[in-house]
Amino acid sequence: MILPYFIVIPLLAAFLIPLVSRRRDTGAVVLSLAAVSSLLVLAGLAFSGLGGETLVYRMSAWKLPIGIPLVLDALSALMLIMVGLIALTSLVFSVRYIRRLGRDWRYYALFMILVTGMNGVIITGDLFNLFVFMEIALFAALALVAFGGRAHEFEASFKYAVMASISSSLILLGIAVVYGATSMLGLATIAQSLADKSPLLVLWTGGLFMAGFGVKTAAMPFHAWLPDAHSSAPSPISAMLSGVLIKTLGIYVLIRLFYNVLGAPPLFLDIFLGLGAVSILLGNLLAIGQWDLKRLLAYSSIGQVGYILLGMGLGTPLGMAGAVFHMINHAVFKSLLFYNAGALETALGTRDLRQMGNVTRLLPITSGTSMIASLSISGIPPFNGFFSKLMIIIAAVQAGQSVLALVAVVGSLVSMAAYLKVQRYGLRGGRPVEKLVGEVDVAMKAAMVILAVLCLATSLLVVPAVREATLDPVVKVIMDKTQYALTVLGK
């Protein structure tokens, strides 16, 4: 069984790194690259070999209500692929980028722990275990946000830590109440047990989880920590945070809990819709006002998460397919945009759009890939963002929510404006740049090109044949709702 290795491999790398590296970071780089690429391969194999089945692994050889199960279904396999992919490119991008902060093995150790935490959240079938691995990912993210060692990074990290602490406490309280009511901790057993408990209980714990994981998702009223944290972190880490962390700790857990455990109560779907609509409008609008490139990207992440929430809230298979599709797409193009920002920062020494200038000639790869990413995120065909947004909008119209469809269209136009601003000032501005202060090395370029190619390649997911093999099993897992519990319990 390959299931525990999704945890063991990154953890082994994280624990070995301090022992193998002293002054140099070569050992750490090699180890973490090896670990992440094997994770990606494993995840790919798992997804293709799964064929719509669900694998259950018993940790410590104890069966479900007693021990902790690991569960791998199409949804978790897809998430694992996403994490592995972004982690790999992010590491490739990091090697040179992070050396200007010193050759520090801690970065790689923390990075591997971050990956461990996310994989752990994705693969676990136990509520409390999910909490533990969420904390692992959060601690690693906090340390990495503060990694640069500048005062504003500490400030961002502190703010993030406070918000994380609030949300974790809410979640822990929710777990406590669930345990008090059902005396169960496995997701599958809770799903069965809660089904015949008082609806008040579902409402209350649902509210706690919604607030707690809402903060992790950074949907609009809960977004306060995100712009600081995501813009202060080193660029490859921003890509990890915006690209996958908010999705694993936020979106994925929300889907699992509210669809597979609580059985998609209509009230909470409406809340998803509301959060989504507000996030789309305000997130994208606030993005336009920013001059710091990474802050702009961070605010835009809030807007894009809004689309995913909107798709989730519709509760139709098409909407869910759009949400999952957009989640993958956003991981690809937002990470790419953060790499672009990192490359620009390395080359120009600034993140302020007004200080940048005409760099299309000096940095052809950076500006080319950022053009592709901007087109994708604004929803221009034939790039991936267009198809996922289109799916969500069509699903909204089909579900009779034309107002929300309109909101999505308007949000898309607003985000296009924000990225026009990036292109106009950041890359094609009038301010002539004569000399670059730093060099964008091959590894950085490679990371950017890989993701730029993926921006086009993931569009293929919309082709019916490909979609049947990839998105449809995932959507089936989600829309089968509490069928998840029966599958995991082997009934």
Place this chain on the structure above:
Amino acid sequence: MTLYALCFALFLVGLYGLLTKRDLIKIILSSGIMGYACNLMLVLFGYRRGGVYPILERGREAGPMVDPLPQALVLTSIVIELGVTALLAALAIRLFQKYRTYDITKIRRLSG
């Protein structure tokens, strides 16, 4: 029932502190209070009237015992709390070193 409500009240005191206090130290303390409340809530849910602690002893009758599972969970949670406290404290003293204040609004103003 009263105990649950009181425990929840303790949780809300912590939440109140986190939402309104602007002093880094008090924010750290508030997060600790919320942690206490969560832990206590879990153990309250596991108490069984007349039960003894879940450790077998030689020569003692195996009477009813309290629920051991919440205790195992809270053990984990206590460790996590300490981790949060250490990390927050480290960040706070770095911030103090730079700005010479623990007031988060002043820090925000100073950093622009």
Place this chain on the structure above:
Amino acid sequence: MPIETWLTFLLGFMILGSIVALEIKDILSSIVAIGVVGLAVSLAFLFLQAPDLAVVQFLFEIFALIILVRAFIRKDFHVMERASSGRWIIGFTLIGLAAVFLLSLKVFRVLPPFGEPLMETSRYYLEHGAADTGAANIVAGIILDYRAYDTLGEVTVLLTAILGTLTVLRFRARDGKGGGR
């Protein structure tokens, strides 16, 4: 006295202590107050028949106090500045939290009453724990056998927190602005 009375008293004391810790102006008193609350939690664990937790809570509380005192107590710096938000924010927060409190009272009535847990899973641990794991301490059996995976996570959390703390405290500041040496 029944255990409820003791616990009600302790919880009231904790709430009071927390409010004192939050509202008092002197840093040292504030930290000491939170320490006392932590010790009260430890005492409550003892009442609730959780000696494992009482020991660990007590020791970790001492440690948290050492960290907090070391981090924040300075010879020349004792009294806090104006440490709260404006009156409006406090008012709205209080009203909001009070509303949440009143609304959730009903939920606690739905839960199993105090002293009568369902224990659907835990019954197994109590009946088979010693035979399955060989440990007389059933809590130890749970954290290191039935749910050892959680504990692996817990060790990793601790490792990460320590690594993070050391990263934050490491001496050389990166751009000269961050302070440090």
Place this chain on the structure above:
Amino acid sequence: MTDKPAGMTLIIKTVCRLLVGLILLYGIYIILHGHLSPGGGFGGGVVLALGLLAVLLAYGREETLKWLRLGLLKDLEHASPLVFLLIGLAGTAWGGAFLANILSKGRLFALLSSGLILPLNVVIGLKVGLSLFLVVLAMAEFDLDKGAEE
């Protein structure tokens, strides 16, 4: 905490030397009896850390680190979670599942019983004790006043 590198007075040093041994022994006792009595790796680890801190308080940093060998402590701290993981992997190899309890369960109430719980407790105790000690050490070394007015 350690204003003077020389540490405290002779009386405190002597008392401390006597006490430290006891504290450390007690910590080890708690760790080893984790499967039989309250405490275990987490509690015992903190006691260990407190013992080491008492040394630090009494003798000051210089002298403490002379016989504690910081590098070794750090290596031990880094290696202990690795041991945990390797024990878990041994479970996959011989017990059929990750972290399965593969050793013999022994007789109830005996010190050498309960299979892997004892070694895991030792690993956890080591990890908790050393990492908490290292954190407080780092905080004690951290100087708030240096370079703050830049």
